[in-house]
Amino acid sequence: MKGEVLTELTELRNYGITELGKGILTGLTRLTGSGEGDSRQEQHEEHDLYNMTHPLFKLLNKLDGAKYHYSLSRHRPDTVLVTVTFVSERVEVDVFEDGHMEVSRFSGSEDIAGGEELIFKLIKENEAKDV
Secondary structure, eight states, rough: OHHHHHHHHHHHHHHHHHHHHHHHHHHHHHHHHHTSOHHHHHHHHHHHHHHSHHHHHHHHHHHHTTTTTEEEOOTTEEEEEEEEETEEEEEEEEETTTTTTEEEEEOOOOOOOHHHHHHHHHHHHHHHHHH
């Protein structure tokens, strides 16, 4: 099991999701007995997460089964962001460690709005907002 998780950790690092990988490695450490002070409930929750019964895995399995394109990222320490692309809509799902989800929907036309000049203009306009 450790070898499989370490392989997954390497793959996650290749995709730039190191924090998720650290979480998996931490969970593995707890499952293999290093977390002796953990309560039985915490061990059960960690076990569920790594046995793929956590809602994150259920969501990913559902998306895979339906053959939808999605990406995973981390922008907050307490969530994994799943970004799903549908026709004329992008959906962001923040999946929290406790399993609850917060969903944001962004819809609109998929028409081409411009070219290189538009993206540079948008970057410039938003630089001031990010400060």
